[in-house]
Structure formats: C-alpha cells, structure tokens
Amino acid sequence: xxxxxxxxxxxxxxRKQVADANGIVYEPRECHHQGxxxxxxxxxxxxxxxxxxxxxxxxxxxxxxxxxxxxASLAALNSCAIDNESxxxxxxxxxxxxxxxxxxxxxxxxxxxxxxxxKLLEYLKENTHYPEIAExxxxxxxxxxxxxxxxxxxxxxxxxxxxxDQSLDEEAFRVVKSMPKWKPGMxxxxxxxxxxxxxxxxRLPESNEDTTDRNLSPSTVD
Amino acid sequence: MKTPLIGICRHRLSTDGQGxxxxxxxxxxxxxxxxCLNEQCLRPDxxxxxxxxxxxxxxxxxxxxxxKATSGGVTFGGGEPLxxxxxxxxxxxxxxxDWHIAIETSLHVDLCHLQAVAPYVDHYIIDVKDxxxxxxRRYTSxxxxxxxxxxxxxxxxxxxxxxxxxxxxxxxxxxxxxxAQSRTQLESMGFTNFDCFDYVIR
Numbered sequence: 089x090x091x092x093x094x095x096x097x098x099x100x101x102x103r104k105q106v107a108d109a110n111g112i113v114y115e116p117r118e119c120h121h122q123g124x125x126x127x128x129x130x131x132x133x134x135x136x137x138x139x140x141x142x143x144x145x146x147x148x149x150x151x152x153x154x155x156x157x158x159x160a161s162l163a164a165l166n167s168c169a170i171d172n173e174s175x176x177x178x179x180x181x182x183x184x185x186x187x188x189x190x191x192x193x194x195x196x197x198x199x200x201x202x203x204x205x206x207k208l209l210e211y212l213k214e215n216t217h218y219p220e221i222a223e224x225x226x227x228x229x230x231x232x233x234x235x236x237x238x239x240x241x242x243x244x245x246x247x248x249x250x251x252x253d254q255s256l257d258e259e260a261f262r263v264v265k266s267m268p269k270w271k272p273g274m275x276x277x278x279x280x281x282x283x284x285x286x287x288x289x290x291r292l293p294e295s296n297e298d299t300t301d302r303n304l305s306p307s308t309v310d
Numbered sequence: 311m312k313t314p315l316i317g318i319c320r321h322r323l324s325t326d327g328q329g330x331x332x333x334x335x336x337x338x339x340x341x342x343x344x345x346c347l348n349e350q351c352l353r354p355d356x357x358x359x360x361x362x363x364x365x366x367x368x369x370x371x372x373x374x375x376x377x378k379a380t381s382g383g384v385t386f387g388g389g390e391p392l393x394x395x396x397x398x399x400x401x402x403x404x405x406x407x408d409w410h411i412a413i414e415t416s417l418h419v420d421l422c423h424l425q426a427v428a429p430y431v432d433h434y435i436i437d438v439k440d441x442x443x444x445x446x447r448r449y450t451s452x453x454x455x456x457x458x459x460x461x462x463x464x465x466x467x468x469x470x471x472x473x474x475x476x477x478x479x480x481x482x483x484x485x486x487x488x489x490a491q492s493r494t495q496l497e498s499m500g501f502t503n504f505d506c507f508d509y510v511i512r
Contacts, residue, residue, distance in 0.1 A: 095321050102330070102379050127321045136375055143375075156408050159379040160329065 095127030102159040103139055109154040112142045113232060113249070113285045134273075137198050145205055197274040199237035199282050201267070208286075216263045218290060219255035227253045230289045231260035239279040241269035252290070260288040312360040313397045314338065316351050316389060318369055321376070328410065328433075329382025332370045336388040340418050342451040343439075345480065345509050351389035363400035374406060383409035383432070391415055395423035402430035417460040418452060424460055434464065434473045435505075440484045441492035449483045465500040475501050479508045 100116040107114035117131055143153050201208035222228070229252035236245040246264050248257045264286060273282035314337035322331045335348065337357050350356030361369065370384055377383045384405070386398055392415050402411055412433040417424065438457065440446050446454040464473065475496055477489050493504055 095323060098323060099321065099330075099376060102376055106375060106379050133372070136372075140375060155375065155378045157379070157381055160381045 090124040092125040092127045096125060096132065099128060099132065103135055105159050106155055107139055107142075109158050110143060110146060111287075112139060113287070114139060134198055141198065141205055145209060148206060148209060199241070199273040199284060200271040202269070202271065211267065212263060212286070212288060215266060216259060216288060218292070219259050222253055222255045222290065223292065226292060227256060228290050228292050229253070229256065230287050231256050232285060232287045233260050233264045234283055234285045235264055237270045237272055237282050237284055239272050239281060241272045243267055243270070249285070250287070256290050259290075263288070311397065312362050313394050314357040315359050315361055315366075316348060316356055317358050318366075320370075320373060322385070329380030330373065330376040331382045331385045331412065332373055332377075333385050333387050334366055334370065334391075336386070336391050336394050338393055339388060339390045339416075340393070340452060341390070341416055344449055344483070348389065363397050363404060366397075366401055367404050377410075378406070378408045381410060383411055385412040385414060385435075387414035390419060392417070392419040392423040392427065395426040398427050399430060402427070417457045417464070418450075418454070419456070419460070421460055421463055424463065428467060432472065434468065435476060436461070436464075436473060437476045438492065438496070439476075439478065439480065440488055441495045442484070442488055445484050445488060449480055461496070461499060461501075470500055470502045473501060474503045474505050476505045476507075479506070481509060
C-alpha cells in the first residue's frame with residue numbers, strides 16, 4: 089500500500105471510530121481512485137465535515153460527545169512503518185463498504201439546511217409533534233431517516249432506516265418531507281445530489297415532571 | 311504579526327509527536343547545517359506564505375477531529391521555530407485545549423524564547439546534533455554553548471519524559487564514538503529519551 093493510501097486508511101479508521109463512539113450513522117465511502125493520493129481528498133474532507141456536523145448537533149443538545157483519545161491507540165503507529173509501506177490498519181470493511189454516505193462521486197461541500205445545523209434543529213423541534221397514540225402507549229425512541237438533497241435543494245427519497253413504531257416513523261417521515269429547500273451539496277463547483285441522515289428522538293417527559301407540554305422533549309434530534 | 315512559513319504539512323502519523331500531527335514550518339534559522347533538510351528556510355525566496363497566529367490556526371483547524379481523537383496536534387518546526395516564540399505563544403492561547411503541541415528546535419536561541427513557550431509545549435524534540443563543540447561548529451558553522459545552556463535550563467524546568475534528544479550520525483562529521491560521548495554527557499545532565507539515527511545524504 090502506498091504512503092498516501094496508508095494515511096487515508098488510518099484517517100478513515102479514526103473517522104469510523106469517532107462516529108461509532110457517538111452513534112453517528114457513517115460508512116466510509118468506497119474509494120475508486122487509482123494510484124497514489126495525499127492521504128486525503130475532497131470526498132474524505134466532506135466525510136470529516138459530516139461527522140463534525142453530527143457532533144455539533146449533539147453538543148447543541150447538551151449531549152456529551154466522545155472524541156478526545158478515541159483513537160489514541162493509533163498513536164502507537166510510527167513513521168517507519170509507513171515509510172516501509174508495511175502499515176496495515178484494520179480498515180473496518182473499507183473495501184467492502186455498504187451503502188455510500190454520498191450519492192455524488194466527490195462532494196466538496198455538504199448540503200446545508202437554510203441557516204445551518206442549529207436552524208435545522210429548531211425546525212425539527214418546532215415542527216415535530218408527538219403522535220397521540222405513541223404518547224398514550226408510552227412509546228419512545230430514535231427514528232433515523234435518510235433522504236437525498238437534490239441539486240435544486242429539494243428533499244427526495246426519504247426513507248426510514250431505523251424504525252421505532254409506525255406512528256413515530258410516520259411523524260419523522262412527515263417532518264423530514266416538510267422541510268424547506270436546502271442549500272445543495274457541491275462537487276467541482278456544481279450542485280450535486282447528496283444523501284443525508286437525520287436521527288429524530290422522541291422522548292416522553294418523566295412521569296413526575298410537568299406533562300402539560302407533551303410535544304417533543306428538547307432533544308428532538310441527536 | 312505575520313510570520314514567514316516554508317510550509318504546513320498535514321497528517322504526519324507519529325512522525326514528530328504522538329498521533330496525527332500537522333507540521334507548521336517557519337522560515338529562518340541561525341544554523342547553517344551542511345546537510346540541511348529544508349534549505350528553503352534560509353533562502354529569501356523560500357517563503358511559502360506569511361501568516362499570523364489566527365491564520366495558522368484557521369489553516370490547521372481542518373484536522374481538529376483527528377488531533378483530538380488521536381491525542382495529536384501541532385508540531386512547530388522549520389527553520390528554527392523558537393525564533394517565532396511570540397507567534398507560537400499567541401497560537402497556543404487560541405488553540406483548542408485538547409491539542410498537543412510539540413516543538414522541533416536546535417535550542418540555538420536566546421533563553422527568553424524557550425521560557426516564553428515552555429508553559430504551552432507538551433513535547434520537545436531537541437536536535438542536539440553533537441555535543442562536541444568542534445564537531446558542532448564544523449557542521450553548523452556556529453557555536454553550541456548557547457544550546458548547552460538552554461539544555462540545562464530545560465532539564466531543570468521540564469520533565470525528562472517530555473523531551474526527546476536527537477543524536478544523528480552525520481556522515482563525515484561524527485562517529486559512533488562521538489555519538490556515545492554526547493549521549494553519556496546528556497544522560498549525566500538528566501536526559502533519558504534519545505533518538506539516534508543516520509542522516510541519509512541524497
């Protein structure tokens with residue numbers, strides 16, 4: 089393996105470890121680039137930004153995020169190993185990665201909700217309602233929805249990838265479909281289709297708390 | 311204040327400091343080493359960019375996630391980074407707390423520069439070259455008494471575990487015996503971590 093590819097492999101492993109430690113849906117994109125690289129590329133950088141975006145959302149919700157030292161064991165690597173091209177890091181099925189995070193080939197800029205991730209949070213919080221039946225039955229949990237941000241910023245191909253209950257799934261699906269147009273992702277200066285994932289958490293208030301407001305808890309999205 | 315740089319090199323995996331690091335290399339050096347690795351640091355046209363501390367931070371921030379996840383960070387090198395101690399201090403005051411800071415230096419600078427950065431540096435990589443004054447002068451064209459004074463200050467104020475001493479075999483300038491003598495002298499001063507290697511002449 090060349091030096092650039094070795095670095096790329098290590099960085100992918102770090103991204104995967106950080107994503108897994110924080111419950112972020114992420115599979116490293118399969119790389120079809122032939123020949124050497126510099127260890128990173130616009131597609132890899134877009135993956136970093138996606139993970140950082142997801143971490144920011146969690147921080148904004150007051151959740152603890154685990155990043156510091158998550159991949160500290162990689163510090164044991166040494167430059168000689170890389171120079172000798174003998175560095176082999178378990179690449180967590182990078183070669184056979186499952187569905188791509190990105191629809192476009194190489195995305196330089198990820199799509200963005202109008203006003204940024206904080207506005208996305210606010211939108212979901214204000215527009216998601218706890219289904220009565222789920223509330224009555226005490227159903228709660230996290231629904232994960234994926235969708236494609238089209239070249240014109242519209243939302244298509246919304247799909248529930250982690251289901252909790254029919255009523256919660258339907259509400260999460262509805263609110264995702266209701267979003268205004270996004271700023272599209274960009275590839276080589278051109279708008280491109282990008283797949284995006286949003287987890288929506290439905291949580292009922294504790295029984296000893298004031299239950300007059302039975303809409304979503306503050307942690308709509310994590 | 312803008313500082314001349316010869317380059318910023320990303321994704322160095324444990325090359326100069328633990329974890330994923332970015333090398334920020336400054337222009338300018340008081341030494342004139344015969345086998346200088348980054349000769350552009352001495353040439354007037356060797357400046358890659360002029361940046362202030364905030365601009366350097368903005369440039370390296372792209373790898374924040376990797377730095378934090380691997381306990382890595384930024385390594386200052388060059389050239390002689392301690393000549394830019396003001397900018398390094400400003401940078402360290404602005405940077406995220408979890409980044410590690412390493413510095414690759416010859417210590418051939420006024421003590422005040424070393425004292426200024428000491429509160430912020432997590433690891434020192436000291437390019438001692440050779441402790442023998444004659445060998446040092448022949449190879450670098452300058453005297454090493456200031457280096458030895460600064461080494462004494464460093465070991466009196468910083469844990470030895472935070473310091474790596476580089477003792478290269480420099481073809482035509484020193485021998486394995488010279489290196490062993492340098493090491494013995496440095497061990498008697500209290501240094502414990504040594505990186506002994508051969509200069510590869512290209």
